[in-house]
Amino acid sequence: MGKRDELIAKYAADLKSKCGMEPDMDLLTKVTIGCGPAIYNADAETVAASDKSELETVKNNFLVKKLGLADGPELMDAIDAVVETYGRSERNKYRAVVYYMLTKHFRKEAVYG
Secondary structure, eight states, X not given: OOHHHHHHHHHHHHHHHTTOOOOOHHHHHXXXXXXXXXXXXXXXXXXXXXXXXXXXXXXXXXXXIISOOOOSHHHHHHHHHHHHHHOTTOSOOBHHHHHHHHHHHXXXXXXXX
């Protein structure tokens, strides 16, 4: 099992245990690959949910650029909802898990078609 496969298994476990959802493994794999080398960097692999500039980056680089959504207040509302689902007190909010939940939230699975 390669490093990426180990990370995908870890993200799937987080989705099950911390977020209470059964992951679509095919989509989770595609979202993880889409994160690129960030998943191998300890700082970049997580989302600092308490850092407003970090959340702006998620909104602009992922929701607007990657998923092609129009900027609006509903984007931050969705990020807040995902952070709430993951658990505000959860220290490590993995980027791939956050992106996966946002992709599902906006029903943009086709982006990873």
